[in-house]
Amino acid sequence: DAGVTQSPTHLIKTRGQQVTLRCSPKSGHDTVSWYQQALGQGPQFIFQYYEEEERQRGNFPDRFSGHQFPNYSSELNVNALLLGDSALYLCASSLVIPRGGSQATGELFFGEGSRLTVL
Amino acid sequence: AQSVTQLGSHVSVSEGALVLLRCNYSSSVPPYLFWYVQYPNQGLQLLLKYTSAATLVKGINGFEAEFKKSETSFHLTKPSAHMSDAAEYFCAVSVYPQGAQKLVFGQGTRLTINP
Numbered sequence: 001d002a003g004v005t006q007s008p009t010h011l012i013k014t015r016g017q018q019v020t021l022r023c024s025p026k027s028g029h030d031t032v033s034w035y036q037q038a039l040g041q042g043p044q045f046i047f048q049y050y051e052e053e054e055r056q057r058g059n060f061p062d063r064f065s066g067h068q069f070p071n072y073s074s075e076l077n078v079n080a081l082l083l084g085d086s087a088l089y090l091c092a093s094s095l096v097i098p099r100g101g102s103q104a105t106g107e108l109f110f111g112e113g114s115r116l117t118v119l
Numbered sequence: 120a121q122s123v124t125q126l127g128s129h130v131s132v133s134e135g136a137l138v139l140l141r142c143n144y145s146s147s148v149p150p151y152l153f154w155y156v157q158y159p160n161q162g163l164q165l166l167l168k169y170t171s172a173a174t175l176v177k178g179i180n181g182f183e184a185e186f187k188k189s190e191t192s193f194h195l196t197k198p199s200a201h202m203s204d205a206a207e208y209f210c211a212v213s214v215y216p217q218g219a220q221k222l223v224f225g226q227g228t229r230l231t232i233n234p
Binding site: 110113 | 123155160161162163164165168209211220221222223224225226227
């Protein structure tokens, strides 16, 4: 059973460029979340995708956008890169918790991340 | 809004000693709480979680945590540290928007084990 896979693992871009990061969720999962982890910080929620729509969004500018495909995989796009966008980008997958369900926590499974360096 | 504060960005203990990593949370609704571990150049792995059942939660690798509502705390402990426990540890609180899960993380605590 493959876990969450992300690509590329490392990449270097220059300011102003655009980047696309990819994520394949754990088998059986239908929801993908993206987190940004700056050096020495905890991960910060960017957004979450379910049924090919953005369901929730954190405090990130519109330069950050995403997409979810019918096979549940997802992409994170960042436009007009800034030096401050340098970080580890983590993808996490989960199952949607049914409405009215109890005890289910929709545990997140994380990938190993894509490390982006902006020069 | 939910938030998490981890007291101590760095903790150092001797091998075999007690490990105590502190986490305090703020939440306007009953929280779901988590501890994750991150080894160098890797993603996050779930250690344990509190989901409003037992207040003492046991996780993997001998770790456990106790939910104390009166103290708004969820500290992580391990009776005897092992060299392989050296890693970054993150406490997180979950939010339940629209039935899906979003985590709010603390800043992390780097645990060093001295031989």
